[in-house]
Amino acid sequence: xxxxxxxxxxxxxxxxxxxxxxxxxxxxxxxxxxxxxxxxxxxxxxxxxxxxxxxxxxxxxxxxxxxxxxxxxxxxxxxxxxxxxxxxxxxxxxxxxxxxxx
Amino acid sequence: xxxxxxxxxxxxxxxxxxxxxxxxxxxxxxxxxxxxxxxxxxxxxxxxxxxxxxxxxxxxxxxxxxxxxxxxxxxxxxxxxxxxxxxxxxxxxxxxxxxxxxxxxxxxxxxxxxxxxxxxxxxxxxxxxxxxxxxxxxxxxxxxxxxxxxxxxxxxxxxxxxxxxxxxxxxxxxxxxxxxxxxxxxxxxxxxxxxxxxxxxxxxxxxxxxxxxxxxxxxxxxxxxxxxxxxxxxxxxxxxxxxxxxxxxxxxxxxxxxxxxxxxxxxxxxxxxxxxxxxxxxxxxxxxxxxxxxxxxxxxxxxxxxxxxxxxxxxxxxxxxxxxxxxxxxxxxxxxxxxxxxxxxxxxxxxxxxxxxxxxxxxxxxxxxxxxxxxxxxxxxxxxxxxxxxxxxxxxxxxxxxxxxxxxxxxxxxxxxxxxxxxxxxxxxxxxxxxxxxxxxxxxxxxxxxxxxxxxxxxxxxxxxxxxxxxxxxxxxxxxxxxxxxxxxxxxxxxxxxxxxxxxxxxxxxxxxxxxxxxxxxxxxxxxxxxxxxxxxxxxxxxxxxxxxxxxxxxxxxxxxxxxxxxxxxxxxxxxxxxxxxxxxxxxxxxxxxxxxxxxxxxxxxxxxxxxxxxxxxxxxxxxxxxxxxxxxxxxxxxxxxxxxxxxxxxxxxxxxxxxxxxxxxxxxxxxxxxxxxxxxxxxxxxxxxxxxxxxxxxxxxxxxxxx
Numbered sequence: 057x058x059x060x061x062x063x064x065x066x067x068x069x070x071x072x073x074x075x076x077x078x079x080x081x082x083x084x085x086x087x088x089x090x091x092x093x094x095x096x097x098x099x100x101x102x103x104x105x106x107x108x109x110x111x112x113x114x115x116x117x118x119x120x121x122x123x124x125x126x127x128x129x130x131x132x133x134x135x136x137x138x139x140x141x142x143x144x145x146x147x148x149x150x151x152x153x154x155x156x157x158x
Numbered sequence: 159x160x161x162x163x164x165x166x167x168x169x170x171x172x173x174x175x176x177x178x179x180x181x182x183x184x185x186x187x188x189x190x191x192x193x194x195x196x197x198x199x200x201x202x203x204x205x206x207x208x209x210x211x212x213x214x215x216x217x218x219x220x221x222x223x224x225x226x227x228x229x230x231x232x233x234x235x236x237x238x239x240x241x242x243x244x245x246x247x248x249x250x251x252x253x254x255x256x257x258x259x260x261x262x263x264x265x266x267x268x269x270x271x272x273x274x275x276x277x278x279x280x281x282x283x284x285x286x287x288x289x290x291x292x293x294x295x296x297x298x299x300x301x302x303x304x305x306x307x308x309x310x311x312x313x314x315x316x317x318x319x320x321x322x323x324x325x326x327x328x329x330x331x332x333x334x335x336x337x338x339x340x341x342x343x344x345x346x347x348x349x350x351x352x353x354x355x356x357x358x359x360x361x362x363x364x365x366x367x368x369x370x371x372x373x374x375x376x377x378x379x380x381x382x383x384x385x386x387x388x389x390x391x392x393x394x395x396x397x398x399x400x401x402x403x404x405x406x407x408x409x410x411x412x413x414x415x416x417x418x419x420x421x422x423x424x425x426x427x428x429x430x431x432x433x434x435x436x437x438x439x440x441x442x443x444x445x446x447x448x449x450x451x452x453x454x455x456x457x458x459x460x461x462x463x464x465x466x467x468x469x470x471x472x473x474x475x476x477x478x479x480x481x482x483x484x485x486x487x488x489x490x491x492x493x494x495x496x497x498x499x500x501x502x503x504x505x506x507x508x509x510x511x512x513x514x515x516x517x518x519x520x521x522x523x524x525x526x527x528x529x530x531x532x533x534x535x536x537x538x539x540x541x542x543x544x545x546x547x548x549x550x551x552x553x554x555x556x557x558x559x560x561x562x563x564x565x566x567x568x569x570x571x572x573x574x575x576x577x578x579x580x581x582x583x584x585x586x587x588x589x590x591x592x593x594x595x596x597x598x599x600x601x602x603x604x605x606x607x608x609x610x611x612x613x614x615x616x617x618x619x620x621x622x623x624x625x626x627x628x629x630x631x632x633x634x635x636x637x638x639x640x641x642x643x644x645x646x647x648x649x650x651x652x653x654x655x656x657x658x659x660x661x662x663x664x665x666x667x668x669x670x671x672x673x674x675x676x677x678x679x680x681x682x683x684x685x686x687x688x689x690x691x692x693x694x695x696x697x698x699x700x701x702x703x704x705x706x707x708x709x710x711x712x713x714x715x716x717x718x719x720x721x722x723x724x725x726x727x728x729x730x731x732x733x734x735x736x737x738x739x740x741x742x743x744x745x746x747x748x749x750x751x752x753x754x755x756x757x758x759x760x761x762x763x764x765x766x767x768x769x770x771x772x773x774x775x776x777x778x779x780x781x782x783x784x785x786x787x788x789x790x791x792x793x794x795x796x797x798x799x800x801x802x803x804x805x806x807x808x809x810x811x812x813x814x815x816x817x818x819x820x821x822x823x824x825x826x827x828x829x830x831x832x833x834x835x836x837x838x839x840x841x842x843x844x845x846x847x848x849x850x851x852x853x854x855x856x857x858x859x860x861x862x863x864x865x866x
Contacts, residue, residue, distance in 0.1 A: 077853055080846070081853060082846075150844065151844065153844070154844050
């Protein structure tokens with residue numbers, strides 16, 4: 057059995073990241089876009105933890121916990137904005153959220 | 159002393175009658191109206207008689223005034239209502255509901271209530287078939303109330319209340335036949351012309367208060383007599399002249415006499431009561447009441463004398479040719495009032511008052527007589543359509559003849575004594591100017607005799623010029639009308655005897671009675687006369703009687719001459735007769751017949767009825783012109799300035815909007831916007847696109863670095 061190396065983790069993380077980016081770029085629903093952002097963050101987390109394990113210290117793990125907290129806060133703010141927006145426009149479709157121009 | 163202490167009740171009796179008519183008159187029977195309205199005047203007359211009798215006991219020939227102050231009507235005694243006098247001190251503004259009885263007001267009180275009573279009785283007959291019966295008597299009672307207030311007032315303010323009251327009643331009664339346009343116009347004319355005089359009166363009274371610090375006659379007179387004020391004091395002269403303006407309005411003197419002839423539009427008893435006997439003498443009363451002030455203003459006195467004499471001859475000349483029986487009498491009244499003012503002006507106050515007294519009787523008699531004639535003629539007033547009534551209405555004829563003899567000044571009728579006294583007093587003022595006034599008065603006496611006998615001849619003697627219709631209805635008036643005529647006729651004979659002159663062996667009771675009111679004035683006037691010519695003082699005493707006889711003889715001559723001329727001209731005046739003046743001097747006749755064109759002149763000068771094209775003439779025209787000047791020139795200038803400002807503002811706005819804001823501010827902004835437009839096209843606002851570009855960029859960078 058091939059031992060699981062850091063490279064494997066990095067491949068999984070890269071795959072997760074690409075999935076997340078594709079999700080952000082292609083999905084119309086803001087909720088799913090937000091979830092895709094979570095995927096990207098988790099891909100980063102996975103990297104951090106993988107490198108933490110590789111170097112044998114806990115800095116990366118601690119940093120991953122910070123990122124998780126940050127993601128939670130970001131989700132809370134993002135959903136709050138989304139609800140406020142839904143009240144005005146009655147839609148969660150990213151295509152229609154185009155006020156932020158000029 | 160009951161009647162004297164309750165003297166304030168006298169005006170209230172007729173006031174009660176007026177109030178009754180006002181509230182209940184419409185529902186009352188004519189008999190009830192008669193009982194109330196005539197009754198209250200009879201009571202007032204009796205009350206007045208008793209009060210005067212008590213007063214004579216009270217005064218004991220000293221003439222000291224009796225004053226009864228009921229309450230303070232305007233202002234208060236505690237100094238809450240003060241005004242600053244001319245000398246800078248404070249005086250309380252104080253007008254009482256106070257009543258003053260002295261010889262002067264006694265005389266007015268007696269003849270106003272007496273003649274008023276007779277005219278009220280007469281009216282019950284005269285107005286019997288007229289509509290508005292209770293209204294007429296209500297007004298008459300209201301008039302009696304106002305007149306009695308005027309007479310009995312103890313200060314100028316209360317006198318003014320009566321003064322305005324009689325003016326109001328005069329207006330109401332002249333306009334009694336209000337459905338006739340001419341009557342309501344005449345009423346307005348009387349009211350408006352009187353208003354001018356009233357302004358003078360109130361200014362005069364306020365000037366006196368400002369100068370002397372009181373409205374009360376007693377206080378003003380005692381101050382004026384105190385010797386603190388020089389003869390000819392300018393403020394007192396001004397006050398006297400202003401008061402005289404008021405008298406001119408009320409007593410129909412030039413230039414304010416124009417309302418009185420037109421006032422004949424009212425019912426005849428009104429003409430007799432208000433416009434002959436009582437109200438029009440209010441001006442004389444007021445001047446006589448202010449005698450202490452007038453005496454200190456010789457210039458004002460001279461003005462009074464000149465205006466009086468001028469009015470006398472002027473009105474008499476108009477009276478010569480009028481055809482309306484009442485208008486002749488109206489001008490006669492104006493003329494006789496002129497006599498009274500002549501007397502006041504020369505300082506013969508007692509003589510003036512005496513003429514008021516006698517005139518009240520014979521003029522009331524003549525008016526009531528003319529009313530009786532009009533009644534007999536079924537309303538016809540034009541003497542050209544009368545004639546030969548002598549036998550048909552004998553009582554009216556006889557009484558009117560007595561009145562005519564009295565006014566013409568035939569001995570021993572009342573007018574002889576009073577008129578002669580005035581002419582004599584004018585003559586004895588030792589100055590040539592007064593001789594001229596005497597001559598005017600004398601000429602007036604001649605004219606008076608002429609026009610009065612003309613009236614008599616045209617009405618009673620000459621051949622009948624009546625239409626058959628009218629002639630058929632001619633009838634003597636009822637007892638209620640003839641009895642007052644007879645009483646007045648007796649008074650017209652006897653009233654003069656009260657002042658039988660010394661030169662004819664009499665004792666001049668009347669003058670003795672009134673004299674105390676003017677006593678101090680007589681002394682002042684005498685001193686003035688002495689200082690003017692000390693030398694001739696000696697001989698005066700001896701030539702007095704002879705000259706007086708001569709003047710009496712001349713007066714009688716004038717009366718006889720007037721009579722003779724009238725007889726020659728009108729005794730045989732048939733239908734279409736000609737006036738002798740019209741034959742001898744047609745232009746003069748035209749001028750006199752048109753009343754010297756005074757009304758026309760006033761139309762040109764004051765009333766604004768005359769226009770040339772669209773431009774109004776006279777004072778109203780000046781007002782219109784200044785109004786036009788104000789609207790077009792003053793306001794026009796303002797508007798032009800406004801227009802210029804507005805135009806400048808418009809330009810400035812345009813500049814601000816298009817140049818400053820447009821080029822300066824918005825211009826760069828527009829430019830920036832135009833330039834920025836292409837850049838804006840890159841921004842389409844969709845987050846995912848931005849993310850896609852970012853990813854593409856990252857991939858691009860990645861590819862670039864890997865490849866390199």
